[in-house]
Amino acid sequence: MALLKLQMLPVSQVLLGGFLALICYLSVLSIYRIFLHPLAKYPGPIQYKLSEWPLLWQAYKGNRHIRHVRDHGKYGSIVRIAPNALSFNTASALNAIYGPRSANVKKGEWYKTFDVAAGSYSSFTETDKDIHAAKRRVLSPAFSVESQKLNEPVIIDMIERFCDTIKPTTDDWDSTSWNITDVATHLGFDIMGGLVLGCDFCSVQEETNRHLADSVLPASKFLYWVSYLPMAVLIRPLLRTKLFEILGGKPVVDNNRLIDYASRQVQLRSQDRKHSEHGSIPDRFDYLSRIVGAQDKKTGWRPTQADLNTETLNLINAGADPYSGSLAALIFYLVHNIGCLQKATVEVRTAFASSNEIYSGSKLNSCVYLYACIEESLRRAAPVPSHMPRVVMSGGMEIDGHLLPEGTVVGVSAYSIHHSPTHFSDPWSFKPERWMESDVVTPEDISHARTAFNPFSLGTRGCIGKSVAYLQLKLTLAHVIYRYDLRVAPEDPKRGCGESSMEQGREREDEFQLWDSFGFGRDGPVVQFRKAQ
Numbered sequence: 001m002a003l004l005k006l007q008m009l010p011v012s013q014v015l016l017g018g019f020l021a022l023i024c025y026l027s028v029l030s031i032y033r034i035f036l037h038p039l040a041k042y043p044g045p046i047q048y049k050l051s052e053w054p055l056l057w058q059a060y061k062g063n064r065h066i067r068h069v070r071d072h073g074k075y076g077s078i079v080r081i082a083p084n085a086l087s088f089n090t091a092s093a094l095n096a097i098y099g100p101r102s103a104n105v106k107k108g109e110w111y112k113t114f115d116v117a118a119g120s121y122s123s124f125t126e127t128d129k130d131i132h133a134a135k136r137r138v139l140s141p142a143f144s145v146e147s148q149k150l151n152e153p154v155i156i157d158m159i160e161r162f163c164d165t166i167k168p169t170t171d172d173w174d175s176t177s178w179n180i181t182d183v184a185t186h187l188g189f190d191i192m193g194g195l196v197l198g199c200d201f202c203s204v205q206e207e208t209n210r211h212l213a214d215s216v217l218p219a220s221k222f223l224y225w226v227s228y229l230p231m232a233v234l235i236r237p238l239l240r241t242k243l244f245e246i247l248g249g250k251p252v253v254d255n256n257r258l259i260d261y262a263s264r265q266v267q268l269r270s271q272d273r274k275h276s277e278h279g280s281i282p283d284r285f286d287y288l289s290r291i292v293g294a295q296d297k298k299t300g301w302r303p304t305q306a307d308l309n310t311e312t313l314n315l316i317n318a319g320a321d322p323y324s325g326s327l328a329a330l331i332f333y334l335v336h337n338i339g340c341l342q343k344a345t346v347e348v349r350t351a352f353a354s355s356n357e358i359y360s361g362s363k364l365n366s367c368v369y370l371y372a373c374i375e376e377s378l379r380r381a382a383p384v385p386s387h388m389p390r391v392v393m394s395g396g397m398e399i400d401g402h403l404l405p406e407g408t409v410v411g412v413s414a415y416s417i418h419h420s421p422t423h424f425s426d427p428w429s430f431k432p433e434r435w436m437e438s439d440v441v442t443p444e445d446i447s448h449a450r451t452a453f454n455p456f457s458l459g460t461r462g463c464i465g466k467s468v469a470y471l472q473l474k475l476t477l478a479h480v481i482y483r484y485d486l487r488v489a490p491e492d493p494k495r496g497c498g499e500s501s502m503e504q505g506r507e508r509e510d511e512f513q514l515w516d517s518f519g520f521g522r523d524g525p526v527v528q529f530r531k532a533q
């Protein structure tokens with residue numbers, strides 16, 4: 001009867017009624033979110049309290065990390081950044097949220113979209129703590145000391161070929177200028193191709209596979225904000241469809257090619273393995289060989305084909321891009337801080353008698369200034385600059401004395417805490433010396449800084465590739481500065497720098513600009529090389 005009456009109403013009245021109902025609903029929701037929500041007492045801009053969309057817009061624009069610094073500067077160490085999310089800016093919160101396995105949080109919804117197009121969740125995106133633990137145990141032999149030792153020659157070979165590619169043709173400064181962002185992206189991808197798949201993409205030297213290397217960051221950028229969409233759950237089934245390729249464009253198409261490539265490699269490796277059981281295939285050391293056919297001893301879990309596809313893709317992406325971004329940032333800070341570059345260069349050229357000697361061991365470990373430059377550059381340009389979102393589980397959790405209810409999303413931005421004057425004096429300056437004991441830097445200063453330093457995150461969800469990433473960065477920088485002098489290309493000295501015409505927070509000319517995308521977008525520096533003088 002009521003339906004009949006509704007059908008008889010003019011369309012305009014039905015629309016007006018619907019509109020008024022929507023206004024009422026939004027008004028009640030807004031009042032609830034501002035005044036009655038369990039997080040109502042936490043400070044933050046009103047638009048953040050009302051909706052998730054400002055956060056999503058920041059993810060789209062790549063400036064969330066910049067907003068975190070600004071918001072914490074204005075509102076203090078806890079900011080409500082979305083109706084249901086809090087950002088913290090203290091070392092105690094960082095360690096409570098990301099440190100112990102027992103912390104009553106798990107990875108948030110965001111992770112469920114990011115790499116599921118490959119068919120499953122990887123060790124990086126798995127949100128269930130127990131399943132994650134099994135995945136991590138299966139991966140761990142690939143990251144053992146023995147595996148790193150066996151794979152180091154692959155890394156060195158790629159780096160040496162990279163150095164040959166950029167080799168100056170005269171004794172003076174070469175006229176060719178190199179955009180380090182581009183070449184580091186290719187080198188990072190090639191190294192991961194070698195480590196994960198045992199193959200040689202040659203993207204530093206040749207065009208053929210560059211579209212794959214160049215797809216990693218744009219795909220991450222696209223999936224970064226898409227994964228924050230409130231209705232991302234509806235999008236997940238569409239990720240491998242033509243529609244999504246049209247919407248996402250080239251990065252999605254190329255990323256799908258990379259997924260297909262990874263899947264084919266997994267298939268081939270599974271066949272190899274069957275053959276090798278009959279003794280016909282030589283031993284391989286790459287990561288894929290270690291996970292194909294592996295089984296978790298504790299739970300009996302075995303990765304399916306879809307698990308292997310996703311893990312392979314994850315290892316390439318998670319390994320390649322943060323290293324490439326870190327290398328670009330490192331070289332940026334060195335060529336813009338000539339004193340630091342000279343010190344690191346003298347140290348390396350004194351430690352080694354020839355570039356053939358540059359491999360892991362006591363000589364490389366003696367290069368403490370080189371290591372300090374890497375630490376300082378990771379501080380200034382942490383590859384995941386914004387939040388790694390965690391969600392509070394049943395029973396709630398206390399952080400910095402605040403009891404938070406189940407479902408609250410919490411996080412600490414590495415970029416924000418890495419620039420906090422509470423932990424780093426003169427935080428906007430590039431000072432490798434802050435990581436080295438001296439008359440002015442005490443061991444306590446260093447450990448105080450370390451409690452807030454988290455480029456690789458912490459605990460059981462921290463980076464499994466941390467040790468190999470440090471090795472890659474040390475080897476690359478040592479090989480490059482042993483062989484060559486570096487300078488900013490005179491025709492393009494400001495590439496990668498901030499400027500006053502950019503948004504607030506990007507005005508520092510001596511800061512390498514990051515566009516947050518779970519990884520970071522970047523450009524430059526443009527550099528010239530000369531044979532070591």
Ligand code: HEM
Pocket residue numbers: 123124125136314315318319320322323326382383384388455456457460461462463464465466468469
């Ligand atoms: C400078 C280089 C690198 C940096 C700064 C870095 C940083 C990180 C961070 C911050 C996380 C935590 C992400 C989160 O909680 O959401 C992470 C996780 C991870 N990283 Fe790295 N990473 C680097 C290199 C690598 C390399 C070389 C590999 C592999 C070869 C790798 C593999 C992984 C994996 C598999 C995870 C997921 C770990 C888990 O949840 O169990 N990363 N990395």
